[in-house]
Amino acid sequence: MKLRKIAAFALAAAMTVSTAFTASAAAVGANEDAPNTEKTDETLTIALASEPATLAPSLSGTAANEAQIVSSTYLDTLVRQDQNTGEVLPGLATEWEWIDDTHCKFTIRDDAKCYNGDMLTADDVAWCVNEVWVALNASNDTGMFVTGAEADGNTVTIEYNVASPALLGMMSWTNFNIMSQADVEAAGGIEQATKTPFIGTGPYRFVEWKNTEYIKVERNEEYWDPDYNGYFKEIIFKFIGEPASREANVESGDIDVAADMPVIQASAFVDSDAVKTVLFNYGQNGHLWYNMTEGHPTADVNVRKAIDLALDFDNIAIVGTAGTAPSATGYIDEGFYHNDTYTAEERAVNIEEAKALLEEAGYGDGLTLETTYMQETETVHAVVKECLRQIGIDLVMNPTDVPTFVQTANSGDYDIMMIGEWMRDRIPSAFPFIRWDNIHGFHMGGPQTTTDELDGLVHSFIEESDDDAAKEILVQIEQIMKDDCIVSNLYPEVKAAIINKDLKGFTTLERGYVNPINFYK
């Protein structure tokens, strides 16, 4: 209770600071510095928000942020992806080729050395896909779209259960990591390898996990990639839950990187000389979804449009991004595609018209709507509530934590719900609405209902092999979303980190995760 009050106070304080330099954003971004060329004996210390439960997420059948970040240092993926351009680059696979819509053949490099000293083979990759991805991860992204793999010489052919060209880029995600069976067994088997992952071919090697205190990895001096230079000999991950003390630790020099800082708190340090603030977009837009199933007032298009007109998008964006980004004019803000679906006039607040629409929908006397949200978006929801109050809608706010939030989003127990969608690529699981497995039943938010027309468009959007053609389909989908006001666009979400002032090379993995291996001084 106490903590919450203070958090609110700190937030308010941070707000005052941040609005003072609204959108001036003197902060640095991610993926901007030139790569490192030097090797030293120094140690890098990164503070994560929490301690991972496993150090080999795919072996545990989960995909949790912190575990992904840590394991990315010692586990390689088949391909890499340029976080700025989206271009797919070689990783453990030197080349690849789509055999048909659902089969992709990867040529595995012969110079990647596993932890136990053996060279990684195509057979190892096939084992990993079949026995780890598919067998252990059917419930999450890692196994959801993959049927299996077959090795042939130095190639592996992976079979997918959906047709989507974006799946190739998805193979660069940290959860699609590769390990050999021999390594896992040498590390003590699947169970033990999640605690002491003496496995992998990555640029760093696991050293020690001191429970509750730190995880240590050291530079792999025999890494296969001659172009990669690890500046730091050792990387230590610590776990500091409280963002304010994460920041203080950077300032005091105890740690170098405070990952996952709340934007509003990080933005207070933009002008600080003591630390460097990294604020970056990562291709995720915050959206306000309307539950369109029977029984919810939001099933009425006029109610949805009234809300959309009442929302003050500029102020919501200021609060949501601590003044670092303007409100979003398109459903997808950045990355491979952007289309200004809305004009500035259309985004403007129009209380009169909103009230008229509500009147028309039969809610002239006002109505009550319910939303569930996570603590960190409290302020955004407070602004939304105030906007809705102006047109006579009382918004009941239910703050909650991640698991309940996910549960609520899946069960459809909400009228409106804010969900951020990572849409940097056309992967089949990003936008709750434009999502392959959503065609036969929506989940994770969204309108909870759909039409054949929309299903068809989503289907072809995901499968379309030509990017330009896919974009044209998306324009049509967006038009329907706008006409029916299925979702309201809020703002491009921003991530933040605070790093040592001398540190360079802040790069990201997928979804804006901090990449531990490219830092240098």
Place this chain on the structure above:
Amino acid sequence: MGRYILKRLLLLIPILLGVSAIIFALKTVTPGDPARQILGNDATEEQVQAKREELGLNDPVVVQYVRYIAGICHGDFGESYRTGEPVIKEIIPRLGTSAKITLGAVAIGAVLGVLLGVISALKKYTWVDSLVLVVSMFFQSVPEFVVGLVLIMIFAVNLHLLPASGIETWKGYILPMLTIGVSSIANYTRITRSSMLEVLGEDYIRTARAKGQTEANIVYRHAMRNTMIPVAQSVGTHLGNALGGGMVLETVFSVPGVGKYIVDAITARNYPSVLGGALMIAIILVVINLIVDISFVVIDPRLKTTIIAGGSKKPKKAKAA
């Protein structure tokens, strides 16, 4: 004495039953499914159900409760959902860490608080008294959380004397101890001051003066021990508070103590860990209170008869009649 201690320890049984019953009750009304938490956001409903079945979460709460209690009777506090390790094995080392910090904090708070309290009692209604009041109230009113961050700013960020987090070296303990400690100074100062003033007004102090005793010795030999009786009582409560307050502070300083363990467990709906942690703290509090009560006997000989003979538990002031 032995019988008294045994009797107090037997009290643990209803307390533990109560604590665990409350947590079980809360578990049923708290939203969030541990099974989903374990399996991750993308798990299907079937998988979640299977996991629930495996964890016994589908049984009626009463059945779960009885099973849990039966386990405890065999010393089995269950296994952490997160790591699969026995809860007790995870808690014990963390308990040591928390205990060190708590004891250190209480020592700092009590020593400084009593010192300031005595000073302000002796200098009552002077500027010294007011200054002590203002300073100690400042530390009490500012939340520990903020005090912690300010201390980090001063000692870690600016002076580079102490680490901002972690307890790899002994230096790491200082800031958390200091933070919890200074927050309680006001409490001790207030109690000591009023107790000291009351004691100094007692007849036996006049008797001591009539003997020709010096003021310093009157305070030190005659007033101090009598003053300490209510202070010792509040040490007991403060130990409990500090252990609880540690939940917030351990997060700020990222200290792997039992408080942080419980907080993390609550976030993860890791009920065996929450239960185990809470029960451990309950046990410790009962034991601490027992030790405090016994220590009263050492400070105040009048209580030997009342306490040990099983009279009223904590006579505030046994003015022998």
Place this chain on the structure above:
Amino acid sequence: MSENILEIKDLVVHYETDEEVVEAVNNINLEIGKGQILGLVGETGAGKTTTALSIMGLLPAKVGHVIQGSIKLEGEDLLQKSPKAMREVRGKKISMIFQDPMTALNPVKTVGDQISEVILLHDHCSKAEALKRAQDMLAKVGIVPERYKDYPHQFSGGMKQRIVIAIALACEPELLIADEPTTALDVTIQAQILDMMRKLQKEKGTSMIMITHDLGIVAEMCDHCAVMYGGEIVEYGTVEQIFDNPKHPYTKALYRSIPSLDQDVERLHVIPGMVSDPSNLPSYCTFCDRCEEKKGICSEKDPWVIDVEPGHWTKCFQYTPEWEGK
């Protein structure tokens, strides 16, 4: 060098707080001969205890002030002594027994410690010797010496007062001030304690001030008696003089309020009115408002000391020529 152990001259004591000034002791003069016992009699609030505390130098700090006068112990003015010198007087030359034995002992220290403390303070000796003497003192006051290890709560009220007396007499003081030493005790115990006190007083020839509101005790123990009212001594004389020939209306009223064994009285005599408010004393006779014998002059000016017979004086206009004149 006079025969007197203590001489109090023109003593005025005020209690000053932010709200008011209380004139607790108003220009009193007293003397106590060596080996004598003076009874100080009066109602609560008459200024008896204040007088005693002034002698001890134990007036409440900051509040209690000696405005004028002198208190001479064997010719040396105690009021001029430094705090350190006063500490050497207290417990050694002058001791005091307080009213309530229940609270006068430190509950967390053994009685042996509390007695030996005063011995150690004044008669620089070893701890063992002090303890030995403490045990002797316990024996003297009629308590088994082996009980020196016990704590006060293990003793009864009467025994506690014995211990208090043991502390007071441990260093064989020249003057003992006993402030209502038996008020808090049962009647049977009272007699025992008084007997013991008198025995010990005789043994060492200690001078003593016995503060009490019980005229019976005065009659039994004292040589001289001073009657206090409203911060003043209104009558002074030997016990015989005061008892056989009380002069001041207040003294007479006090006698009438004692239940008599000889006569059957329906109601005890009650002195009408309240004790005068010491924060608001009149400029005339303080007893005037309650006096049954008053005349006009009584509410006009303050009476002065009038000798009624050798060694016996009072403060009342009745014994002045002015009385008849009006």
